[in-house]
Amino acid sequence: MQSLKNFLYTIADDNLILGHRNSEWTGLGPMLEEDIAFSSMAQDKVGLAYQLYQLLHTDMGEGHPDKVAFARTETEFKCCQLVEYPIGEYDFSLVRHFLFDHAMYELFSMLTTSAYPALAQLAVKVRGELKYHVLHADTWMKKLGNGSEESKARMQSALNYAYPLALGIFEPLEGEQELVQYGYFEGMAVLQERWLASIMPVLETAGLKLPVNAEATFGGRKGYHTEYLAPLLKEMTEVFAIDPEAEW
Amino acid sequence: MISEAQILLALQEVKDPEIPVISVVDLGIITKIEVGEENSAKVTMTPTFVGCPAIKHMQHEVQLAVEALGFDTVEVVVDYTIPWNSNMVSERGLQQLKDFRLSPPKRHCGTISMADLEHAQCPNCFGTETTLLSPFGPTLCRAMFKCNTCGEGFEQFKAV
Numbered sequence: 431m432q433s434l435k436n437f438l439y440t441i442a443d444d445n446l447i448l449g450h451r452n453s454e455w456t457g458l459g460p461m462l463e464e465d466i467a468f469s470s471m472a473q474d475k476v477g478l479a480y481q482l483y484q485l486l487h488t489d490m491g492e493g494h495p496d497k498v499a500f501a502r503t504e505t506e507f508k509c510c511q512l513v514e515y516p517i518g519e520y521d522f523s524l525v526r527h528f529l530f531d532h533a534m535y536e537l538f539s540m541l542t543t544s545a546y547p548a549l550a551q552l553a554v555k556v557r558g559e560l561k562y563h564v565l566h567a568d569t570w571m572k573k574l575g576n577g578s579e580e581s582k583a584r585m586q587s588a589l590n591y592a593y594p595l596a597l598g599i600f601e602p603l604e605g606e607q608e609l610v611q612y613g614y615f616e617g618m619a620v621l622q623e624r625w626l627a628s629i630m631p632v633l634e635t636a637g638l639k640l641p642v643n644a645e646a647t648f649g650g651r652k653g654y655h656t657e658y659l660a661p662l663l664k665e666m667t668e669v670f671a672i673d674p675e676a677e678w
Numbered sequence: 679m680i681s682e683a684q685i686l687l688a689l690q691e692v693k694d695p696e697i698p699v700i701s702v703v704d705l706g707i708i709t710k711i712e713v714g715e716e717n718s719a720k721v722t723m724t725p726t727f728v729g730c731p732a733i734k735h736m737q738h739e740v741q742l743a744v745e746a747l748g749f750d751t752v753e754v755v756v757d758y759t760i761p762w763n764s765n766m767v768s769e770r771g772l773q774q775l776k777d778f779r780l781s782p783p784k785r786h787c788g789t790i791s792m793a794d795l796e797h798a799q800c801p802n803c804f805g806t807e808t809t810l811l812s813p814f815g816p817t818l819c820r821a822m823f824k825c826n827t828c829g830e831g832f833e834q835f836k837a838v
Contacts, residue, residue, distance in 0.1 A: 566813045
């Protein structure tokens with residue numbers, strides 16, 4: 431089923447690309463615990479992407495996970511543009527992590543009742559792990575939102591910048607109606623509503639405000655990407671490209 | 679004929695490489711054992727965390743341990759049919775974690791609340807006044823805490 435394939439690619443690509451970005455903090459985190467946190471989240475996200483590519487491979491006849499992750503062209507990726515942006519300053523990375531992982535937590539909570547059993551089983555597992563990602567993000571949003579004048583200003587400005595990009599997570603999918611009809615997924619509009627309900631109380635405690643009249647950055651789901659994706663893919667696939675048939 | 683109980687016993691010798699005191703059985707990641715026709719066996723296992731880097735290693739170790747019992751064909755499958763959660767760690771497993779100076783995961787009824795994630799018992803002085811330093815630690819399954827009573831830092835085996 432094309433719409434289900436497309437949906438799985440969408441979530442997998444989001445997690446693979448942000449997983450790769452998170453891994454760029456390895457060795458560079460502002461303190462040891464944070465270095466470890468972003469590295470661990472990178473591992474979780476790449477692991478999740480692998481499992482989704484594996485479902486595509488075994489259940490739907492798509493290529494092997496390694497091939498799918500490393501041998502597709504830029505326009506074949508379905509990730510939203512939010513995940514492509516460079517890690518930037520820590521404020522941006524934290525805010526992106528907060529906005530993205532709340533969306534993932536709500537998404538996988540939803541998917542625990544998906545009519546696609548293998549996805550529902552995986553979702554039960556992933557939801558439990560994502561709680562820790564959300565807990566980490568919330569802690570820092572509150573800490574820095576209520577920290578010094580500078581930390582508050584930086585978090586607010588990162589939020590203003592990242593929010594329209596985060597709305598791009600919810601770009602309508604091709605064949606979404608069909609997914610809803612078959613009970614695979616409740617749809618992006620419902621997801622966005624739950625996401626908002628989930629981030630608002632944290633933002634309030636953190637003393638941060640959502641920008642008004644933000645316009646969603648769409649395009650990623652249809653293969654339109656920022657200038658940042660191509661160099662990322664080049665770096666990520668560098669070793670694979672040397673010998674695509676190598677056994678690991 | 680080799681029994682399922684014998685397989686279970688053999689798997690007690692296969693330890694988690696990241697916490698070498700606990701077996702794959704007590705960790706709760708062995709979800710099914712089947713002894714089939716023609717001297718064959720099939721073991722199903724599931725990772726603690728989706729991105730667990732040790733699962734392939736453990737899968738291989740399980741394969742070797744079961745083969746050593748004398749089966750002609752052994753199949754070890756990793757799947758999510760029964761997704762792992764920390765309630766699947768056995769009572770003995772919890773004790774082994776404690777002996778390893780890891781705070782064991784709290785038992786829960788299906789889902790664990792956000793507030794519960796922030797609390798753990800100190801494995802050194804057993805104090806319960808603790809502070810979560812980071813929900814991430816040296817391996818995916820551990821979080822880092824500080825005990826407010828004895829002042830020592832410690833790790834918790836995450837409750838999920």
